[in-house]
Amino acid sequence: MTDDERSRPMVHALLADGTTACIRAVTPRDREQLQRLYEEVSPESLRMRFFAASRRSATMAADRACAPPRPGYRALLAETQGQMIGLAEYATGEDRASAEISVAVADGLHHRGVGTLLVEHLVSAARTEGISTFTADALSENHEVLRLFADLGLRTARHFEGPEVRCTIELAEDEAYLSTVETRGRAADVASLVPLLRPDAIAVVGAGRRPGSVGRALLHHLHAGGYTRHLYAVNPAASSILGVPSHPSVGALPGTPDLAVLAVPAAVVPEIAEECGKAGVRALLVVTAGLDADQARALLAVCRSHGMRLVGPNCLGICNTDPEWSRSTAPWSARACGRTTRHFTVSPRNR
Template sequence: MTVIPASGERVHALLADGTTVCVRPARPDDREAVLGLYSAMSDANLRLRFFAVSRRSAEQAAARVAQPEGAGYRALVAERGGRIIGIAEYQTGCGEASDSAEISLAVGDGRHHRGVGTLLLEHLVSAARAHGIRTFAADALAENHEVLKVFADLGLRTERRFEGPEVHCVIPLDDTEEYRSSVERRGQAADVASLVPLLRPGSVAVVGAGRRPGSVGRAVLHNLSTGRFTGPLYAVDPAARPVLGVRAYPAVSALPRIPDLAVIAVSAEHVAQVAGECGRFGVRALLVVSSGLDAHQSGALLTACREHDMRLVGPHCLGVANTEERVRLDATFAAAHPAPGSAGVAVQSGGVGIALLGGLERL
């Protein structure tokens, strides 16, 4: 379900490709960042947005976010890596009782076809409904097929009226089953896309594999190796000597390729630092088996994952496994490999997970 960002609140959400953005209300101090979004647009996209290649229109649009929230105006921005990559706005009519609002939408060059605009509109719909708005209206150039498709695919009924080179769209904000289903389908598809690097990784690195028998990192590396993981497998160890026959590298940044999944098995005080290194290198998913993180260390780990767009399982977990023949991923420290089958299990407790694996094996 789409969450309405409250004043100043940041909501992290998944795009269609499984990557993460932050959706939040625009602030007066966003003016320069919004202007930067428009300034970086091509002339073609500026014309589609403002109906003319107008830098003056871009300046006026950026200036709108500096006005205090209220008076029928609201703007939401999508932010990634500290940069604004999209903005959606509505403005009601002159009367305070107006239940209709004009909307506008802009997504930065190179960010199209990832669901940024659709996600922003979902949040804008929720915000508008909460303020008593029942209808959106928008004008677009008839050739602006992308934004017209965004409107059409929302799951809300869209009425179109062609007026020369322009299209006037009216979108009733009825809370229909079709709209709720559309939002849910988009969310599910984004969830699945985001979990691919975690559950079907093409390559895996174990950071903190450990040379001491009995260490958790060494046990995970052993299971990955003996479970015959189908992709490249690496160990990260300061000594850069092979561990259990797996080639090791002194740092994440020294790996010959970016692993889809990194298993982190270092001491608690180093987890967030390693997570940051993984994020900067381009790792998409983290599995943290390290335990003993305090609130500050856990917060720093979560911040690193959000900053670098990584999915996270852990900390202090048993691991993840996928017995598909094309994957054969056993990134756990369980005593035995899980057998292939039709059951899938997700549990909060590692102890319960181990017991369930044993029970399923006996069955």
């Protein structure tokens, strides 16, 4: 990996459960966090990764990933909310057309597609460097990593020798691989939209007591539309609005909403979005208009940092016609009156 490759911008992508991860190159500044990633995994995970439960192996792996750039080596990491959750790397030997690959994922985050997403990006990088084959040695009992390689959609061969197995992965791009990647992407997109379109709890932030205000109209649509799940208002000056319980802040809500609808002044949108992210909100609908370029960039950065899906700003809203989410014949909706749609921002699998 060269200094130029390390300076390439990060990519935001969706994991299998619909949450957002940042994929980027490893830098020397990541040494401490990468060491912590290995230190916090179980001895069993270390054994599966290094064939021995040795913390020394973990230290050497962190040193290797953060070493000065050298040809034929690349390391990518995955982060969520500033925390490192996975690392994938490859290194070529004398045969520059073949590279050995390894993957490590934080304990408790398996089966979310972290390793698969990292390997997908490594495959693309390897092809640009003329690498046509990945190889990997694993313990035959390491079913998770063997399944990861088998499910990539690439042609994979296994050679068993005692307790170990050597995997050979052909990187030739074909329709089968492209179709598999596309299928994974669609599934991640659908999962990411669940908190936006089928939320179990909604909070309207900026719901006012004044008739005609946008926040009050949004709350009215949801309440009158018969939304069947938990509905909250956020207003520090009221305990109840239109019969809906009101709380002073998102952090003071009795439960974490899947979706927060923001109808607050443009200047405080990034601040409220940050509060939502820290509270665990998974999607934002921002109807507020008038954000300047800096405020819009700050809003998008907050959503990416906390893995929240975003619709808006300056949008008309969303509407769900599924009767399961409404007690009345009319669908519940979160939409303002007299507003026009400017744009929707949603995070694709790779951006």
